[in-house]
Structure formats: structure tokens, C-alpha cells
Amino acid sequence: MIIAVAGGKGGVGKTIIAVNIALLLRDRGRVMLVDADADNPCVEPTLRSIGVTIENVEEVHRYRPKILEDKCDLCGRCVEVCPEHAIIIIPGQRIMIVDTLCAGCGCCSIVCDRKAVQEEKVLEGYIKRGRAANMDLLISELKPGEKRSYVVMTKMMETYRGELKRYDYVIVDSPPGTGAGVFSILKNSDVHIIVTEASRLGLADFRKIMKLKEEKLPQKKTIVIVNKYDLNLEVTDEIERYCRERNIPVVKIPYSDNIARLYMTGRPVVLENVEEKKFFEEILRRVVS
Ligand code: SF4
Ligand code: SF4
Known part of the structure; x- marks a missing residue:
């Protein structure tokens, strides 16, 4: 099963959801956690307290024309x-x-x-292979100063598409937005976890990604997460109404100092003895039900 964790905008908590769901899935089978957000790869730092071993780093190049x-x-x-x-x-x-x-x-x-057109090779970024807490990791990372994160992410997804089929569960932390790269990840996934936050900007981006899904991928199983839902209850109500009308389950996570603190120190919530674990367990129940 391939599970895409996506969101219209960055900073809504996609990586926290992806990492914690991946960790919970280890009890059910072989897990691969993929960081496809090459612009801002956060999976590795989110797991740093439990130790990430990077076993292999591949360079990703792109073609650049030069006219003689x-x-x-x-x-x-x-x-x-x-x-x-x-x-x-x-x-x-x-x-x-x-x-x-x-x-x-x-x-x-x-x-x-x-x-008169000469081909030059430009280093655009890296694909890292690694392990953490009995999970395999695949991470895309843009080279500092470069801009084409989609080149690195697309190369990673194309190169490893066949290998991902060997896992019971693949969790893909998608880049933010609704671009072609995000669409390709959503298209090639079985379940979509759409993460948003309770703000007007979050709502606008949520509508954008849901519109894309409704128009192009209406059959995919979807779970919506409203992160920090208590920061704007009016927006949360709007998101819930939207989902109710379409029969989409919603999991609401309140603002939590615990989650913020654990994230900052690279300690996944589900490995700690904190009450907030229950939100991730609820998401997992929705994913596998
Ligand atoms: S300059 Fe235009 S045609 Fe040439 S490689 Fe770039 S996009 Fe393609
Ligand atoms: S096609 Fe070749 S020769 Fe013609 S303008 Fe382009 S680079 Fe110059």
C-alpha cells in the first residue's frame, strides 16, 4: 500500500504525520518512508533522536544546454x-x-x-538511502543554491518505483502544493492523507488540492487531518462541512506544546509516553480500515 501525505501548503505538519504513521506501521509489515520534499527534506531531522543511518548517496544531474x-x-x-x-x-x-x-x-x-548546442551536466541534488528504527528511508535533497527540486524528486520516484512495490507500506512525504510532481505522487498512491491547518491560507490551499483530487483522482481513499484545529474553529468547521458532504473522514489535532517540542528535538510522538499518540493511532485506524 502506498500512502501519500500531502498538503496544499508547507509547514502544516505533513512530515510529523508521515513519520509517526510510518513508525506505527512497522508492527504490520515492511515499511519504506520516502521524503519527496526535496526543497525542504525534514524526515531525517524528525527522526534524529533515534538515529538515522545513511547508507548510500547518489547524485542527480540535469542537462543544461550551452550555445557555442x-x-x-x-x-x-x-x-x-x-x-x-x-x-x-x-x-x-x-x-x-x-x-x-x-x-x-x-x-x-x-x-x-x-x-552549436553543447550539453553540460549540472549537479542538482541527491538521493539518499538509509535506515532508522527498522524502516528503510529514501530521501530526495536539493543541492543548496539549485532550484529544480522536481528534477531530484521525479528522478527518485522514477528510479525506485519498482523497488517500492516490494514493501508492505510505503509512506511518501510529498512536497507542498499542487504541481505536476505532487499530482504524480497522488496518482501513484493508494491512500491520500491530506494535511491542512486551521487558518484562512490553509483553507485556501486545502480547497486547491481537494479540487485537483476531485477532478482528476476522485476514487482515491482520502483522510483529512486538520492540524492545530483549535487555532481557528470557524475554518475548522468549514473544512469539516466540506468533508462531511463528501463522506471524507477527518481527524483533528489540537495545538500541542508536546508535539511542537518533540518535533524540535527530533523525537517522534508515537515513541514517547504522551497523550498525543492517540491522534496518530486514530489516523492509522482510518488508513487501514
Ligand atoms: S533551452 Fe529550451 S529547448 Fe533547450 S533544453 Fe532548455 S527548455 Fe529545452
Ligand atoms: S538551432 Fe543551432 S544554429 Fe540555429 S539558432 Fe539555435 S543554436 Fe543557433
Whole structure:
């Protein structure tokens, strides 16, 4: 079973949910915990008190085109095929690639008869393999200063898709938002845990991700978590009403100093003797029921 833990916006508590559910699932089978939030991978620090062993680190590269101006005759063929409009020609003078727009598709190189487009390899990030508390870990991590986290995350999910099938449970801590990478994770999962928080911004992002799911993936089993639900009861009521109308179960977690403190010190809630464990056990019941 693949369980995606997603949320419209960052900082709503996705990683806390993913880590604690993964730990609870160890009693039921073989578990792989995947950190797909390459921009801000938090699984490793969230588990640090129990010890994370990183066994392998792979580099992820992307393709970057470089135009050799002495070979280029400014024919413009590459400009016509570039899907990102990343190539600019100043007629009769010069050609430029805007790196921040380039998606690295390689089309410019394919169409250039004069072999004026050279391919460069750029280190974009890392895929880490490791273990913690009897679970396997797979972590995507963007190289500092780089911007294309989706390249690292997508490479990880594509490379390991086959291997993930060997686990009884795979928990994927998804990146925030509703981009193509998040959609691909949701599409390839059996259960969606959608995490939101009781704020107006949280509600707006919650509606966005639920709309995406309703339109494109209406059949997937879904559980909604309202984190810190007591911070804005009006918003919590709205989320509950939305879910009630669609028969989606909701688990509400109040603001808790205990959860915040344990998170800051890298100690998973379900391994501590605290009352807040019950919220994660309730989520698990909903997931496996
Ligand atoms: S296709 Fe090649 S020769 Fe033509 S403008 Fe692009 S880089 Fe220059
Ligand atoms: S690699 Fe693709 S996106 Fe980048 S400049 Fe070339 S055609 Fe455009």
C-alpha cells in the first residue's frame, strides 16, 4: 500500500504525520518512508533522536544546454521548438539561454543541424538511502543554491518505483502544493492523507488540492487531518462541512506544546509516553480500515 501525505501548503505538519504513521506501521509489515520534499527534506531531522543511518548517496544531474556562438548562425530553429521560451535571439547579433526558464528537455540540441548546442551536466541534488528504527528511508535533497527540486524528486520516484512495490507500506512525504510532481505522487498512491491547518491560507490551499483530487483522482481513499484545529474553529468547521458532504473522514489535532517540542528535538510522538499518540493511532485506524 502506498500512502501519500500531502498538503496544499508547507509547514502544516505533513512530515510529523508521515513519520509517526510510518513508525506505527512497522508492527504490520515492511515499511519504506520516502521524503519527496526535496526543497525542504525534514524526515531525517524528525527522526534524529533515534538515529538515522545513511547508507548510500547518489547524485542527480540535469542537462543544461550551452550555445557555442561561433558555430551558431542564428537560424532560430531552437527558439521555435523550445517549450519554455528560454532561448532569446537578438536578430543578427547574438543568442542567449535563460537558465532559470530552461527545463532541460534537450529539444534545442536535437534540432540544431550545426551542432552549436553543447550539453553540460549540472549537479542538482541527491538521493539518499538509509535506515532508522527498522524502516528503510529514501530521501530526495536539493543541492543548496539549485532550484529544480522536481528534477531530484521525479528522478527518485522514477528510479525506485519498482523497488517500492516490494514493501508492505510505503509512506511518501510529498512536497507542498499542487504541481505536476505532487499530482504524480497522488496518482501513484493508494491512500491520500491530506494535511491542512486551521487558518484562512490553509483553507485556501486545502480547497486547491481537494479540487485537483476531485477532478482528476476522485476514487482515491482520502483522510483529512486538520492540524492545530483549535487555532481557528470557524475554518475548522468549514473544512469539516466540506468533508462531511463528501463522506471524507477527518481527524483533528489540537495545538500541542508536546508535539511542537518533540518535533524540535527530533523525537517522534508515537515513541514517547504522551497523550498525543492517540491522534496518530486514530489516523492509522482510518488508513487501514
Ligand atoms: S538551432 Fe543551432 S544554429 Fe540555429 S539558432 Fe539555435 S543554436 Fe543557433
Ligand atoms: S533544453 Fe529545452 S527548455 Fe532548455 S533551452 Fe533547450 S529547448 Fe529550451
